[in-house]
Amino acid sequence: MMESLVAFVGAAILIALVPGPSTVVIMRTSMVRGRRAGLAAVLGNEAGVLLWGLAAALGLSALLVASRIAYDGLRIAGAAVLVYFGVKALWQARRGAEAGAAVDAGGAGVEAAGGLGRSFRLGLVTNVANPKAGVFAVSFLPQFVPEGWSVPVVLVLFSVLWALIDLVWYTVVVWSVDAARRVFERPGVRRRLEQLSGVVLVGLGVRLAAESR
Numbered sequence: 001m002m003e004s005l006v007a008f009v010g011a012a013i014l015i016a017l018v019p020g021p022s023t024v025v026i027m028r029t030s031m032v033r034g035r036r037a038g039l040a041a042v043l044g045n046e047a048g049v050l051l052w053g054l055a056a057a058l059g060l061s062a063l064l065v066a067s068r069i070a071y072d073g074l075r076i077a078g079a080a081v082l083v084y085f086g087v088k089a090l091w092q093a094r095r096g097a098e099a100g101a102a103v104d105a106g107g108a109g110v111e112a113a114g115g116l117g118r119s120f121r122l123g124l125v126t127n128v129a130n131p132k133a134g135v136f137a138v139s140f141l142p143q144f145v146p147e148g149w150s151v152p153v154v155l156v157l158f159s160v161l162w163a164l165i166d167l168v169w170y171t172v173v174v175w176s177v178d179a180a181r182r183v184f185e186r187p188g189v190r191r192r193l194e195q196l197s198g199v200v201l202v203g204l205g206v207r208l209a210a211e212s213r
Contacts, residue, residue, distance in 0.1 A: 004144045004145070004146045005144075007144060008144040008158055008161070008162075009161070009165065011140070011144075012161065012162050012165045012166075013165055013169075015140075016165055016166050016169040016170075017169065020130075020204075021082055021126055021130060021201065021204050022045045022123065022126050022127055022130075022170075023170075023173070024197055024200050024201055024204070025041060025045075025085065025122060025123065025126045025201070026038055026041045026042055026045065026123065026170055026173060026174065027173060027177055027197070028089060028193075028194075028197040029041040029119050029122060029123075030173070030174045030177040030178055031177055031181065031193060032092075032194075033115065033119060034178070034181075035174055035175065035178040036116060037115060037116060037119040038119070038173075038174035038177065038178065039171065039174055040116040040117075040119035040120045040123070041119045041120065041122055041123035042123060042166075042167060042170040042171060042174060043120055043123065043167075044119065044120040044121060044122060044123025044124035044125075044126075044127070045123035045124065045126065045127045045166065045170065046123075046163040046164075046166055046167050046170075047120075047123075047124050047127075048123070048124050048125075048126070048127025048128045048133065049127060049133070049159065049162055049163040049166055050159055050160065050163050051127075051128060052127070052128070052133050052134050052136075052137040052159070053137055053141065053155060053156060053158065053159020053160070053162065053163070054156065054159065055134060055137065055138075056134075056137040056138045056141055056142070056155050056159070057151075057152040057153075057155035057156050057159070058152070076209060077129055078129035078130050078131060078205075079205040079206070079209035080205070080209075081125055081126065081129045081205070082126075082129075082201050082202070082204050082205030083201070083202050083205035083206065083209075084205075085122075085126070085201045086197075086198045086199065086200070086201030086202030086203075086204075086205060087198065087202065088198075089194050089195075089197050089198030089201060090194070090195060090198035090199070090202070091198075092194055137159070141155050141158050141159065141162075142155065144158060145158075
C-alpha cells in the first residue's frame with residue numbers, strides 16, 4: 001500500500017503543476033476579486049475533483065469512456081462554459097470593469113454579498129464541465145489501487161488526497177497572485193491580463209469543442 005501511495009502522491013503533484021482551465025480561472029479570480037475569492041474558487045475546483053473521484057468510485061465516470069454521446073455532450077457543454085468565461089473576461093477588459101471587487105484599506109478584495117459563493121461555483125463548474133477530468137479520474141486513479149484492496153474505498157481515499165494536493169498548490173498560486181496585486185491593479189496591466197485570460201479561455205474552449213476522442 002505504501003508504494004502505491006507514494007507513487008500516487010508523486011503523480012498527483014506533477015498533475016497539479018500542469019496548468020489548465022482551472023489554473024486560468026483561479027488566477028483570474030484572484031487577480032480581479034482578491035485572495036478570498038480566489039480561495040473560494042479553489043475550494044469549488046476541489047469539490048469538483050471530489051465529485052469526479054466519487055463518480056469514478058461508483059463507476060459513473062466509466063460512462064464517459066463507454067458512451068460517445070455522454071462524452072460529447074459534456075465536452076460541448078464544457079467548451080461553451082470556457083468560451084463564455086473567456087468572452088466575459090474580454091468584455092470586462094474592454095470596459096475596464098472592476099469585476100465587482102472593491103479594495104479595502106489593506107489592499108484585499110472586499111466581496112459583495114454572495115461574491116464568494118459565485119467564485120466557488122465558478123471553480124466548481126470549470127472542473128465539473130471538463131469531461132477530461134472524468135476520463136482522467138477513471139483511468140488514473142484505479143491504476144494505483146493495491147491488489148486485494150477495495151477499489152471503491154481506495155478510489156475515494158485517493159480522491160480526497162488528490163483534492164488536498166491540488167488545494168495546497170492552488171493556495172500557493174492564489175497567494176502569489178495576491179502578493180502581486182499592486183501590479184495587477186494598475187489599469188493597463190489589469191486590462192492586458194484580462195485580455196490574455198480571455199483569449200486563453202476562449203482558446204481552451206474552442207480546442208475542447210473541436211477535439212475528437
